[in-house]
Amino acid sequence: MPNIGVPGLILILIIALIIFGPAKLPQLGRAAGQTLREFKNSTKGIIDDTPEETKVVEEPNQEKQVELTKK
Template sequence: MANIGVPGLILILLLALIVFGPAKLPQLGRAVGQTLREFKNSTKGAVDEVTEEFMLEEEPSPVKKNLK
């Protein structure tokens, strides 16, 4: 899958044009773009939450500072 290349990409686009038709391709592209955008935003939110929790665990607590 990593080495599709230009000829393979052209073949895939031609098959999509035949299967979906020229009227549906813009709608299909828009739907795919929205799906990818939502996926990116949700994963970014999850990564931000995990990073924030990790940073909170890394901060020394005031009780530990006073004991040393």
């Protein structure tokens, strides 16, 4: 993923201000924030739905390995 940086971010904000106007930018920001929050909660729910156990498997003359198993 490319690194945008501060100058690129400022340019994007200026273009958005020109296109959408100052009245719409807070609404767009709020909608983007809600979308990201819902996406985060959805992915967290998916991760929580699949419980995994970890157990240590020891083999002679080798380091300990962690094995993941699903229930």
